[in-house]
Amino acid sequence: xxxxxxxxxxxxxxxxxxxxxxxxxxxxxxxxxxxxxxxxxxxxxxxxxxxxxxxxxxxxxxxxxxxxxxxxxxxxxxxxxxxxxxxxxxxxxxxxxxxxxxxxxxxxxxxxxxxxxxxxxxxxxxxxxxxxxxxxxxxxxxxxxxxxxxxxxxxxxxxxxxxxxxxxxxxxxxxxxxxxxxxxxxxxxxxxxxxxxxxxxxxxxxxxxxxxxxxxxxxxxxxxxxxxxxxxxxxxxxxxxxxxxxxxxxxxxxxxxxxxxxxxxxxxxxxxxxxxxxxxxxxxxxxxxxxxxxxxxxxxxxxxxxxxxxxx
Numbered sequence: 001x002x003x004x005x006x007x008x009x010x011x012x013x014x015x016x017x018x019x020x021x022x023x024x025x026x027x028x029x030x031x032x033x034x035x036x037x038x039x040x041x042x043x044x045x046x047x048x049x050x051x052x053x054x055x056x057x058x059x060x061x062x063x064x065x066x067x068x069x070x071x072x073x074x075x076x077x078x079x080x081x082x083x084x085x086x087x088x089x090x091x092x093x094x095x096x097x098x099x100x101x102x103x104x105x106x107x108x109x110x111x112x113x114x115x116x117x118x119x120x121x122x123x124x125x126x127x128x129x130x131x132x133x134x135x136x137x138x139x140x141x142x143x144x145x146x147x148x149x150x151x152x153x154x155x156x157x158x159x160x161x162x163x164x165x166x167x168x169x170x171x172x173x174x175x176x177x178x179x180x181x182x183x184x185x186x187x188x189x190x191x192x193x194x195x196x197x198x199x200x201x202x203x204x205x206x207x208x209x210x211x212x213x214x215x216x217x218x219x220x221x222x223x224x225x226x227x228x229x230x231x232x233x234x235x236x237x238x239x240x241x242x243x244x245x246x247x248x249x250x251x252x253x254x255x256x257x258x259x260x261x262x263x264x265x266x267x268x269x270x271x272x273x274x275x276x277x278x279x280x281x282x283x284x285x286x287x288x289x290x291x292x293x294x295x296x297x298x299x300x301x302x303x304x305x306x307x308x309x310x311x312x
Contacts, residue, residue, distance in 0.1 A: 115201070115203075118156065118180065118181040118183055118201040119182055119197060121138070121182050126185075131171045132171065132291070139186045141165060141166060142168050143184060144172055145173075145180070146175075146289070147217065147287055147288065148205070148212055149215070150169055150170060151170075151208075152169045152208040152209075153205070153208070154166070154168075154203050154205055155203065156191060156201050156203050157203075158192060161191075161192055163191045167183065167187045172288065172291075181201060215265075216289075216290040217267055217269075217270035217288060218260045218261065219260065219264075219273055220258055220286040221237065221285055222259045223259070226257075227257045230257035230259050233259050234259055241261040244261045246258065271287055
């Protein structure tokens with residue numbers, strides 16, 4: 001049976017009724033479009049937020065590891081040898097930050113080198129007190145130097161044959177012209193210096209507890225057997241180069257009287273003063289470190305000639 005619900009209505013009414021019945025069919029389609037657009041906007045906003053979040057993270061570039069540092073030659077050398085050098089002498093403790101308002105102490109001059117002649121000494125100085133207060137043992141690896149601080153560790157190389165020895169500075173000397181170092185008997189054996197007696201060497205500082213150029217120094221201007229001659233030289237120089245002192249040194253051949261001028265801060269200034277004394281006064285001069293050690297004895301001398309000045 002045919003549906004006659006709309007057959008009795010006028011045509012205009014029928015059109016309105018049909019329009020009203022079809023309207024609901026269009027609403028869901030519009031809602032879906034709006035929802036689709038909202039989803040697109042939400043997705044776009046999330047992408048923007050995500051991109052900002054990624055942009056705020058900066059990648060950290062990985063750095064290649066530092067290449068290994070080579071083992072210092074001094075470390076290898078000390079590992080091969082068995083000497084009387086204290087192990088603490090070769091260690092370099094980490095530097096401490098200086099306190100505000102204080103001038104930091106200059107570092108030790110590691111690598112300082114010097115070339116000249118070296119001699120050696122054994123008996124009759126064996127068993128006597130060295131300048132640093134220790135008893136001199138000629139069978140230990142030690143040496144005497146005029147200005148290097150006590151306990152400075154030095155590598156000595158015989159230039160003629162390349163042989164080396166590592167020694168510790170414990171004494172003062174030599175007081176002979178054209179010599180820079182006195183080796184112990186044991187150290188002289190290491191570098192084959194026993195036979196020649198005097199050899200050309202190169203010394204290198206490999207460890208020092210203090211700045212080797214700091215401290216106080218004096219200039220030795222003469223050594224005499226007659227104390228009167230020493231006193232006359234002191235009186236002559238005292239006004240211009242004072243204070244001038246006389247130090248008595250006992251040797252197997254009798255006492256010597258050494259005349260030393262000045263108390264000078266810094267090795268460089270002391271060398272300038274020594275040059276002035278040599279040029280103006282015609283004196284043979286040696287720069288010496290003043291060791292502030294009341295227990296230290298006068299320095300040993302190597303060889304038979306304690307000074308290049310005429311002895312009277």
